[in-house]
Amino acid sequence: MNLTSVRIITARVEELINFYEQVTGLTAVRYTPDFAEIKSKTATLAIGSTQTLQFFGGDLVAQPAYNRSVIIEFQVDDVQLHFGKLGAFLENCIVQEPTMMPWGNKSLLLRDPDGHLVNLFTPVSPEAIAKFNNN
CATH class of the missing domain: 3.10.180.10 (2,3-Dihydroxybiphenyl 1,2-Dioxygenase, domain 1)
Incomplete structure (x- = not known):
């Protein structure tokens, strides 16, 4: 088994994308306005908006900034x-x-x-x- 990705759920998608692009020097791939990934050669940091929680069972599945x-x-x-x-x-x-x-x-x-x-x-x-x- 390999760790492939860590996902952050946030209400501030663009701020987090900007932060991680600046800090890592990598460019995020924006799949939708609610979901992006920053890929390194060993793992991916995914950034999803609170809207993406609907696909996992609703708003109570994860709480942003917690x-x-x-x-x-x-x-x-x-x-x-x-x-x-x-x-x-x-x-x-x-x-x-x-x-x-x-x-x-x-x-x-x-x-x-x-x-x-x-x-x-x-x-x-x-x-x-x-x-x-x-x-």
């Missing part, structure tokens, strides 16, 4: 360089500037417009580099 336990993570080549390039765009999003983690990654922690935590990280220690080179 998560406080999941961190969406993106591996980047150089988190410090990425941080510098995004500059002012990140001003109101930063939870923690690039910081060395005990498990060997340098991480930048952000919040998207719905409040989801987003971690941009670069493996730095030999162990972390080896771990991600094996995937």
Whole structure:
């Protein structure tokens, strides 16, 4: 089994698409005004409006902007360089500037417009580099 996609349900589709396009440097594929995907080589981040909940049983299936336990993570080549390039765009999003983690990654922690935590990280220690080179 492979994890293929994570979907965020939101009432702010365009804001989230803009945020994730800016942060990842990837372009979203917009299938409808209510659904888009940002595809990387290893997984897809899907963004669906609250309207898409009708296909899954109704409005109570998921509540937008309600998560406080999941961190969406993106591996980047150089988190410090990425941080510098995004500059002012990140001003109101930063939870923690690039910081060395005990498990060997340098991480930048952000919040998207719905409040989801987003971690941009670069493996730095030999162990972390080896771990991600094996995937």
